[in-house]
Amino acid sequence: MKNISLLKAGGRTLRAALLLNCAMLIAAPQVMAGDPLKGGKIYNQQCKQCHGSSGKSTFPGVADFSRGEGLMIADHELLQKIRNGGGMMPAFRGILKDDDISNVITYLRKLRR
Numbered sequence: 001m002k003n004i005s006l007l008k009a010g011g012r013t014l015r016a017a018l019l020l021n022c023a024m025l026i027a028a029p030q031v032m033a034g035d036p037l038k039g040g041k042i043y044n045q046q047c048k049q050c051h052g053s054s055g056k057s058t059f060p061g062v063a064d065f066s067r068g069e070g071l072m073i074a075d076h077e078l079l080q081k082i083r084n085g086g087g088m089m090p091a092f093r094g095i096l097k098d099d100d101i102s103n104v105i106t107y108l109r110k111l112r113r
């Protein structure tokens, strides 16, 4: 008898967990989608001097964002790149919050012509 009531309680938690999962799935795209206006401000302050206002870099050999170069990867991978930097690219961990970086990523994706 005890087992059955446990099972019932378990079913309820399972159902609650499933509902939560669905809610998260629906909410997720909104959480991930950054604000391109905020991103653009940050881009102009922190990135433009090297990556150019249109995304065409002033450095030779650097990805041209206006042609979508360097952007054919998932948002979370781009986030890591921007956080960690590498080579001549400065690391933005500790300078920009993840939310800010997400906004910049949304902006980068809009630079593509």
Ligand code: HEC
Pocket (backbone or CB within 6 Å): 042, 043, 046, 047, 048, 049, 050, 051, 059, 062, 063, 069, 070, 078, 081, 082, 086, 087, 088, 089, 090, 092, 104
């Ligand atoms: C001091 C100059 C400089 C600044 C400022 C700078 N970058 Fe970079 N960035 C570079 C260089 C140089 C590279 C190429 C690094 C390499 O491949 O070795 C690069 C690479 C990148 C890449 C990877 C492109 C690829 O080919 O995979 C991304 C994404 C990027 N930068 C985004 C940003 C963002 C967003 C900002 C502002 C928050 C920013 N960068 C600020 C110089 C800069």
